[in-house]
Amino acid sequence: MKERIVITGIAGRLGRLLAKRLHRSGNREIIGIDRRPFEDKPADVVHKRVDIRSKRTRDVFRTQPISALVHLGLMHDPKRSNRTHNQWNVVGTQQLLEYCMHFRVPKVIVVSSAAVYGPRPENPQFLTEDSPLLAAQDDLGALSLVEADMLASSFFWKYREGETVILRPVHILGQVANAASNYLRMERIPVLMGYDPMMQVIHEADVVDAVLLALKPGVRGIYNVAGPGEVPISVLIRESGRPTFPIPHLAAPLVSKLFWNLGLAPFRGTELNHLRYVCTVDDSRARKELGFRATRTIKEAVRAALDDTY
Secondary structure: OOEEEEEEOOOOHHHHHHHHHHHOOOOEEEEEEOOOOOOOOOOOEEEEOOOOOOHHHHHHHHOOOOOEEEEOOOOOOOOOOHHHHHHHHHHHHHHHHHHHHHOOOOEEEEEOOHHHHOOOOOOOOOEOOOOOOOHHHOOHHHHHHHHHHHHHHHHHHHOOOOEEEEEEEOEEEOOOOOHHHHHHOOOOEEEEOOOOOEEEEEEHHHHHHHHHHHOOOOOOEEEEEOOOOEEEHHHHHHHHOOOEEEEOOOOHHHHHHHHHHOOOOOOOHHHHHHHOOOOOEOOHHHHHHHOOOOOOOHHHHHHHHHOOOO
């Protein structure tokens, strides 16, 4: 009997990479849920072009047995309002988890983010999976991501007969449209004078590898997923080859707001703490229990963000 794997956000970069990896592996049927068009879709992948909050999403789970859900559909778009993020990330995730429980989906994987811990001056050198999720204290834009992660964590304990996996990858670099990759693509990269925090990044293909490991039978839990190590942000910028634009940190919120309003910045001023404070994670649990180790270097990760042919 074929495994049927549902992937939300399949039209995004990670969704497309995952679908292409899975559909090659034989006895699997891939069903993607995404309201966006899916370019270069493999012929044997089913694409349901619906909103995850729509009742039509329920039909995907109702009409046939589903072996696993991989939820890649969390919204990280700073151009959208906090209300839109809440409706999509919180309401959408809650409904998906309810479907999984009602229709007894045996494996549920939610790809969250290590950013839910929040960059803070009092952070320890490495944050474990048990650390509090404090990102929303300084950035209300992160609230829906924190709440979606907490919903998944609650579901993990509530739905004990299934295998729930929550992955919290560090900053993903590649052809993803996120703040970290967009930051390194800027013609002149703004840096905060006097700050050079350690940062962890991971190649987009390594994140897909982590999802594939999480799909294995018997795997359940919450896992920080990190790349090959941590480096100062100045090293990432040097690898990008871009010139920098130093900003006094006291003026940074105003400059960031101006740049954002002019469409010159990839992130809002509320995300500036990522350029000031550390938010590095301990990934020993993923290495021990998942057997995960990133195989792409930091240089390859930066190159993947800058080169659209990579």
